[in-house]
Amino acid sequence: MGLAWGVRRLAVLVVVAGVLVAGMLFPFAGGIGLLADAVSDSAVGTNADLEAGVLPAVTRVQDATGRTVASLYDQYRVPVESDAISPAMKAAIVAIEDRRFYEHGGFDPIGAARALVNNSHGGATQGASTLTEQYVKNYDLYVAARTDAERQAAVAPSYARKLKEAELAVSLDHELSKDEILTRYLNLVYFGHGAYGVQAAAQAYFGVDAAALTVPQAALLAGMVQSPAEYDPVAHPDGATGRRNVVIEALRQQGAISQEQAAQAAAAPLGVVPDPSIPAEGCIGAGDAGYFCDYVLAYLDRSGFATDRLAGGGYTIRTSLDPDALAKTKAAIDGQVPPTQPHVADVVAVVRPGADAHQVVALAANRTFGNRKGESSYGLPYEPENMGAGSVYKIFTAATAMEQHLVGIDTVIPVPPSGYTSPIYRNGAGRPIPVGNAGSYRTALTLQDALAESPNTAFVKLEESTGIAPVVDMAVRLGLTSLAETPYSGKPGTASIADVMKQQNQASFTLGVTPTSALELANVQATLASHGTWCPPSPLQSVTDRTGAPVSVTQAACRQALDPAIADTLMTGLSKDDATGGTSAAAAGQTGWNRPIAAKTGTTQEYKSAAFVGATPQLAGAAIVFDDSSSPRPICDGTPPRSCSGGNIYGGKAPARTFYRAFGDILAGQPVVPLPPTDPRYLTGTIPSVQVAAPEPDQGQGETAPDDTGHNPDHHDPGGNG
Template identity: 85%
Template sequence: MRKLLVLGVAAGVLLAGMLFPVAGGIGLLAASVSDSAVGSHTDLETGVLPAVTTVKDRNGATIASLYQQYRVPVDSDRIAPAMKAAIVAIEDRRFYEHGGFDPIGALRALVNNSNGGATQGASTLTEQYVKNYDLYVAAQTDAERRAAVAPSYARKLKEAELAVSLDHDLSKDEILTRYLNLVYFGHGAYGVQAAAQAYFGVDAAALTVPQAALLAGMVQSPAEYDPVNHPEAATGRRNVVIEALAAQGSIPDTSAEAQPLGVVANPSVPAEGCIGAGDAGYFCDYVLDYLRKAGFPTDRLSGGGYTVTTTLDPDALAKTKAAVDEQVPPTQPHVANVMSVVAPGADAHQVVAMAANRTFGNKEGESSYGLPYEPENMGAGSVYKIFTAATAMEQHLVGIDTVISVPPSGYTSPIYRNGAGRPIPVGNAGNYRTALTLQDALAESPNTAFVKLEESTGVPPVVDMAVRLGLTSLAETPYSGKAGTPSIADVMKQQKQASFTLGVTPTSALELANVQATLASHGTWCPPTPLLSVTDRAGAAVPVTQQACTQALDPAIADTLMTGLSKDDAAGGTSAAAAGQMGWNRPIAAKTGTTQEYKSAAFVGATPQLAGAAIVFDDSASPKPICDGSPPRSCGGGNIYGGKAPARTFYRAFGDILAAQPVAPLPPTDPAYLHGTLPDVVVAPPPDQPQPDGAQPPADQPQPGGENGG
């Protein structure tokens, strides 16, 4: 039988040679099958097609579609019988009779072609499957794609041979299903499921006779028979298919010709990539970046048919996006507002939301830079005082009730030096008592107190603490920006840059949120993961290598430091005004930060349920100071503080996200970390002019790269 099939192919190939127009020239005879990336029999028999990878939120809703060809392969039982009958009627009426190559059909096509009235080509559906597989799957270059459809005798021979072989090894229904999943139907839709959804908003299983006839007719030329751009041609072609169905007895009559085309107004497939993810664009981009860094071959995502289920909470995203836009509109020049939200946990820190006031995209006024998760260059200011406090507590130098010295503005620290190595004065934003408890110092944020504390801890341990708690990019990013040079963390330690405690290094909102998540997780650091699972097209789990969680800080220190950070929203705290304005009424561990030239300001906070960080900064090529207002704007002098727009953003978002959750207390303190080995200093009376609402005036003396208070 096999020999007879091969003989049939050989005879058919002689006939196939007659089917190419003589006008094609002798050059066609010279075309070699080697010019095309013709799929092997094994490839074709396996039948694995490029398929859409779907990125979903934690509830299972689609965030984004990743593909080169928008195709959603479906099994045979999910394709309407009318669709199968229609494609056979118009493309290969002897499909169930021939063995993959049809000499009778080829001869009929030759006669019809010579009379100019053909409605069927010479190729069987099986041969068309081979050709389309070469075109859409095997071919990787433009040259290979041209060769896949070139009128080459060698190609025709190879197609026929493979068609006969496939017909021998696969059932007719399997071949038909694969063909319908493969071919292009126009408007970006590859395969019948994508086409049914694009044109009619239904699944392939629900296609009616006239709908199936329209799609089957389009296969010959999706552009010529486009029902949107050429409705008359599409209607005529559809009716030809309906008549063919009736002639074969698949339908009782041609009454379906009277029905309207019924296509949607603008047939389309989902936008490709993260740009099509709307407000989830930045989160989607982080997912892809996370997979890439985890070693997942992201080039496989666009056609691999994976399902990536993420940690994104759509409700939290909507509320976070509303909060950042409320404070800084998306169109506000030079001023970006970003926020990331992380859920603490002992074995995972899940990223539940991230947003920016900028729309994710490549158009003017949009940004495709990972604003909520990539470091911004201006820094986060006094937020970094958390790391100095944690280091001093770990070294048992102080506890949160230890009264520490607050030197006045102009204090010259032996470790705070300029680029030439000379000591320079440290400035405060306003007047402070000469001594404060560590807890009050974190809330009021005098610069001199933490630079002096850093004299006792040393700079390198503070830098290491920042990396341990979550600022991992400091240990990864070259200080010079050039690969192979020391990291930012290494340079800070080597040069003992005391300005580190004032938050001068590039900072990521996501990493800051994860710092707070580490504290809220009793000192356990975990990578901020956006993944719940990755599965292949068969539903099998695909392993993704992720960093293990580590105990970054003694749980007793972390829990006590949470209370140490709990006064920021209280009277005298740097975010008290914002908390009151936004109606905040929950315990929170928080800290504000502002950079010296007012080009950025930050706020971090954590409740037992969630941790987050908001940063407002100038995202232009030439950053300028920012003035707080409605909305914040670029200005000459600057007056933005972490307790203003960033804190308002945070309290608005978290107030809305946590509205339905119970108020949870902060963890209890540990007596071992209420006091340390450094002796308490004498407490002085409060200054004559306290700073209202945590809004502090400019420092007496500017600090190069430093922080002007909370």
């Protein structure tokens, strides 16, 4: 601003100093220079800050339809343009706070002199500040101040502060139009009940936009600026009415309204809603979308987005959340396990496959998202749960064996009897551990039938040929990325779970002993349904800033994790789980499931968790039922599932019923799409097929025989977590 601003600044100092001396309220010594120096540290804001005028604004998390599901803020403020504020509101605030607003140049010496004369002992405690000066003070208080000391300084009864405000106000008046200053002021100030700015206040008190405010409504809000608590229309309706009518009379005196209009406005009821409120802050206010919202914030944080900028940044985060899919998923979950059921969590993740993106469609749990008793703010559907997913992991052993051309889905593989001692399945002391089956099986099965019936011994024996490390790597490639990212010891910088599984040659890996999340399992299925293409499970469609400009978010690139021919063939290899003899056949029948699906069940040691994963060409997902308490106990299936001493939960029970009900409802009305065709190269393999023995009369699978346990229930598994 150079010399011109220097001259104006000096003029302001002279005028204000003259007012102070005339009122004999300031022990003036040292001249204008000393007074000028005194103001240098008296305010937080600067000319540049004020001229930019950027205010903290609400960040909105939206679902795929554009509906806001969560609001992130420190101050609930919705800045609006001048034409979105009613003329009545502008006139009311000018009439009561600064009737000479359009006449002065930001500082009003007449008003300042009048206020200073009323201050008896030198404290600048009485107002008559111009709206522009008030804007400066409030900007310091609500925007620039970062510490309690700075906030106290912004309202301190100091002449130096008053002078600094006047100086900055004159500068703003020179740089901005009166309408711009007025608009900024109305977007900034606090109106009580958590509402910052006139748009938030109009919505909170009257349920309307600021553009629709009437004369009595505008007068009420304008009157509250002086003291939102004292003139709170809910707590102090008489005081609020009296103050409102003072504003109405000021409007009449200034000629903004007629005598008749003033009388009508003064006779109007306050008309505020019974409980003025603003949207709840954060994901806790998102209702059933709370877990999805929480995942969005976690995803942004992992992507390197500075999430501390969200609360006041005014961003719009459009997500991939399908509200209809969420509602149907939540209904299916609660229909199996009520939100208040002790010890039993039921969680589901739904992902849409694709070659370019795997979009998360819904995340839900029976627990209400929150911090109150019986609620949970842990990311139940997307954070790993410690009990594991059991025999779902047999998918990785099958995929590895197919990739190594050892087997195809039609290859007949041996099924050793329960109690089989594998040379690679040992405890910490190096001694072999017998592998148990939950139920009786034929002595040999095709790989497809083995995936459907799930004998443990068959897949431990298959690992003898594939090796453990390739199976662990396959799990990470297909979607269990947390295994490679999470330290086995829990201490950062130490070996990951995947590394330890490989280093210790943990044959129990195929039995699903590691911590697992429903979302990662759903993404594994999405990878298979995307012809072997892995993409990060993304909850984002777009992120834009307050101007509508797109904001870049770093996301991992999609990659071909598995030969498309293997992925497509394995989809058919997993297609018998819902058929007769499959471990989820009863659940599919109970829920009326009638679509082709690639699915797998799993149950863990001591029945503390059970899982079901499935994929159609349109949607992939996973359901896990597990004990989410600090002292996990076995779970018994029932109506609803409950804690019990022995346990009998299986992946084909509550988890499968939850999944089939949710996906059946979501996909209702959509075409029934067949699974992709198989590739002849992956129907057979180099391991010689063995002859299938006829089943004994009491053998077979289904609800009359137990599902897979994922662990040997009779022996401790050193690699397990449950």
